[in-house]
Amino acid sequence: MVPIHISTRVAELHKILHAHNYHYYVEQAPIITDHEFDQLLRELQEYEAAYPSLVTSDSPSQRVGGEVSEKFPKVAHPGPILSLGNAFGAEEAHDWAARIARLDDRVESTSFTVEPKIDGLTVVLHYENGLFVQGATRGNGEIGEDITANLRTIRSMPLRLPVAPDADVVVPTRLVVRGEAFLPVAEFEAMNEKLAAAGEKTYVNPRNTASGALRNLDTKVTASRPLTLLCYQVVLIEGVTLTSQWETLEYLKALGFPVPAVSTLFDKIDDAVAFCVEWGEKRHALTYETDGMVIKVNPNDLYEDLGITGKDPRAAVAFKYPAEEVTTTLNDIGVNVGRTGVLTPYAILEPVAVGGVVVKQATLHNFDFIFEKDIRIGDRVLIKRAGEVIPYVIGPVEAARSGAEVVFEIPTLCPVCGELAEQPEGEVAVYCMNTSCPAQLKRVIEHFVSRGTLDIDGFGEKLAVQLVDEGLLSDVADVFTLTKEQLLTLDGFAEKKAVNLVAAIDVAKTRPLDRLLSALGIKGVGDVAATDLAKRFGSLDALQAASVEDLVAIEGIGPISAQFVADWFVKPSNQKLLDKLRALNVWPTQAVVEASPDDEALAFSGMTFVLTGTLPNWSRSDAKAFIEQHGGKVSGSVSKKTSYVVVGASPGSKAAKAEQLGIQLLDEAALQALIAL
DNA sequence: GATCCTCGAGTTCG
DNA sequence: CTCGAGGATC
Numbered sequence A: 001m002v003p004i005h006i007s008t009r010v011a012e013l014h015k016i017l018h019a020h021n022y023h024y025y026v027e028q029a030p031i032i033t034d035h036e037f038d039q040l041l042r043e044l045q046e047y048e049a050a051y052p053s054l055v056t057s058d059s060p061s062q063r064v065g066g067e068v069s070e071k072f073p074k075v076a077h078p079g080p081i082l083s084l085g086n087a088f089g090a091e092e093a094h095d096w097a098a099r100i101a102r103l104d105d106r107v108e109s110t111s112f113t114v115e116p117k118i119d120g121l122t123v124v125l126h127y128e129n130g131l132f133v134q135g136a137t138r139g140n141g142e143i144g145e146d147i148t149a150n151l152r153t154i155r156s157m158p159l160r161l162p163v164a165p166d167a168d169v170v171v172p173t174r175l176v177v178r179g180e181a182f183l184p185v186a187e188f189e190a191m192n193e194k195l196a197a198a199g200e201k202t203y204v205n206p207r208n209t210a211s212g213a214l215r216n217l218d219t220k221v222t223a224s225r226p227l228t229l230l231c232y233q234v235v236l237i238e239g240v241t242l243t244s245q246w247e248t249l250e251y252l253k254a255l256g257f258p259v260p261a262v263s264t265l266f267d268k269i270d271d272a273v274a275f276c277v278e279w280g281e282k283r284h285a286l287t288y289e290t291d292g293m294v295i296k297v298n299p300n301d302l303y304e305d306l307g308i309t310g311k312d313p314r315a316a317v318a319f320k321y322p323a324e325e326v327t328t329t330l331n332d333i334g335v336n337v338g339r340t341g342v343l344t345p346y347a348i349l350e351p352v353a354v355g356g357v358v359v360k361q362a363t364l365h366n367f368d369f370i371f372e373k374d375i376r377i378g379d380r381v382l383i384k385r386a387g388e389v390i391p392y393v394i395g396p397v398e399a400a401r402s403g404a405e406v407v408f409e410i411p412t413l414c415p416v417c418g419e420l421a422e423q424p425e426g427e428v429a430v431y432c433m434n435t436s437c438p439a440q441l442k443r444v445i446e447h448f449v450s451r452g453t454l455d456i457d458g459f460g461e462k463l464a465v466q467l468v469d470e471g472l473l474s475d476v477a478d479v480f481t482l483t484k485e486q487l488l489t490l491d492g493f494a495e496k497k498a499v500n501l502v503a504a505i506d507v508a509k510t511r512p513l514d515r516l517l518s519a520l521g522i523k524g525v526g527d528v529a530a531t532d533l534a535k536r537f538g539s540l541d542a543l544q545a546a547s548v549e550d551l552v553a554i555e556g557i558g559p560i561s562a563q564f565v566a567d568w569f570v571k572p573s574n575q576k577l578l579d580k581l582r583a584l585n586v587w588p589t590q591a592v593v594e595a596s597p598d599d600e601a602l603a604f605s606g607m608t609f610v611l612t613g614t615l616p617n618w619s620r621s622d623a624k625a626f627i628e629q630h631g632g633k634v635s636g637s638v639s640k641k642t643s644y645v646v647v648g649a650s651p652g653s654k655a656a657k658a659e660q661l662g663i664q665l666l667d668e669a670a671l672q673a674l675i676a677l
Numbered sequence B: 001g002a003t004c005c006t007c008g009a010g011t012t013c014g
Numbered sequence C: 001c002t003c004g005a006g007g008a009t010c
Helices: A004-026 A034-050 A090-103 A105-109 A148-152 A185-197 A206-214 A219-224 A245-255 A269-285 A300-306 A367-372 A438-449 A461-469 A476-481 A484-488 A495-508 A513-520 A527-537 A540-545 A548-552 A559-570 A572-583 A620-629 A653-661 A668-676
Strands: A074-076 A085-088 A112-118 A121-128 A131-137 A143-145 A174-182 A228-238 A264-266 A290-297 A316-320 A325-337 A343-354 A357-363 A380-386 A390-396 A608-612 A633-635 A644-647 A664-666
Touching: A004 A034, A034 A325, A085 A090, A090 A105, A090 A269, A090 A290, A090 A316, A105 A300, A112 A245, A112 A269, A112 A316, A121 A206, A121 A228, A131 A143, A131 A148, A148 A206, A148 A219, A174 A206, A185 A206, A206 A219, A228 A245, A245 A300, A264 A269, A269 A290, A290 A300, A325 A390, A325 A438, A343 A367, A343 A380, A357 A380, A357 A390, A438 A461, A438 A476, A438 A513, A476 A495, A476 A572, A484 A495, A513 A527, A513 A540, A527 A540, A540 A559, A540 A572, A548 A559, A559 A572, A608 A620, A608 A653, A620 A633, A620 A668, A644 A653, A644 A668, A653 A664, A664 A668
Parallel strands: A085 A316, A608 A633, A608 A644, A644 A664
Antiparallel strands: A074 A143, A112 A264, A112 A290, A121 A131, A121 A174, A174 A228, A290 A316, A325 A343, A325 A380, A343 A357, A380 A390
């Protein structure tokens, strides 16, 4: 007997999966990601495996796909274009190998290929005597759509075989090849940058963009998209015999088909799985998006003999990486107040796993962002982790709208203090205009004591909030007059913690001028400007006495920033703050450097470096100190002017951008070696 | 005046 | 990391 709750859930899964199939195949507007679909299908398959009586002929697990849209003529594939079973993680991949080993003794000693699972559109290409005659989408796996004209616009697709006329290769009389059409990530980003600059709506991801382009009725649109292609399977061949997958890949390459470069042949399944795991980290270096790798039994005869289960061949499995893009519900939009008074909206999300962690919140940057993307409260939204860390809302899934979504309204009052919020002319940001807004004060103090500025150990966001709420602080100078007795009145403070904090505050009184300057939070003055100002003026007195002209003379300070500095010193509340600091003897000075030092002799003078990833022995600040010590500059972003990019473990997009711009990459050792020259 | 570059600010989770 | 905005440069 099947438990009632399971049969209910299975019926529900049937309904859900059929609906998603419809959205995906017919409307071409999926409302969940492929990964989420896989998860649901898997759940169903698990129930069906446990209770075989649940398997019905109309179960979504028994179907290869869905309907075929009416837009294009239909093409019957010469053989079924199968999908693959999934393995999430190394353990499941080993389970798969063990399963097929039990079915056939030859598996024990066979070889395997590993190929990337490209996130694009499957296409089926027909050649007769070397001539490209027809191309189709995958459709439902049996019948696809004729997109021959669109495919012809893809420049990497061979129109005549062999591509190199003098290639030493036998051309089959008939050949049907399976490949993946996609938009390279870099091309996609460049396209979106252009669209964004023109104020137009941007595309959600490369896959959807490629799909739209390839299935556009106007081939001129297809041609304008830099689509490309990689091929990896022979569906049908006449006139030539191939005996293994590896031989197939080599043969396709010889004919002139583009073949995935990372494809590798392994003698042992353990090595194949290890290779998949290894690429989980490295895959972002590829020009295309992947959500996994495909492990295939190499010899064709064994591949065939292992047969098919449902809709998947037993002899291959997709090794899937954790999803990086998921959809979830936007429950609400909250508003934060920053230390400058900027109101920043953030998404309150139905918790969802992305790239291995559960995300509940994501910033929405500013109010324009919400309206440009047309994000509404209650929407299904697509989430990714930018640079594999920070959650980022890509945009709404418009196809999933019910009509109950609510358009967000820009607040006219500060959500914390209730005072009027204003948007200065020509700016995107909306500010809370109340300078004594408690939210602002909390953030100002947090910044004052944080690691990049005065670096007071044991002083963080929570304490800043506590102290302001208790009324113990009314400006940043009050931090220095905090006593052990005051701290002991706070929740979570006992003798030892209070003593340590008072000592840490004492140490911070003698931080160098540049640190104090950036701690003050003068508009336009951060890390870099503070260092430059400190170097040129040497004391707060000298800086205060400086005219706007004096300030503009510094490279990197223009008229606007100079005015911000001058205005800051004029403000009465800041004058009061300065008086307090002076009285407390928090008044660092340093030697004035008139012009840039004569560092022509230094190895790195005139060079700009960018750091990314984690270096083996040095921290980021060690590396920065090393570069600066030798006369180089360290910048945060890669540009044409960058001399070198120093790459550590698990680098971000900066390494990719450097490669794109043809900038030389260095590791820690290579950076040190530059000095030896 | 346009374009590229750099800086500053806000930001998520464990 | 991403975004906005100021500064440098042609």
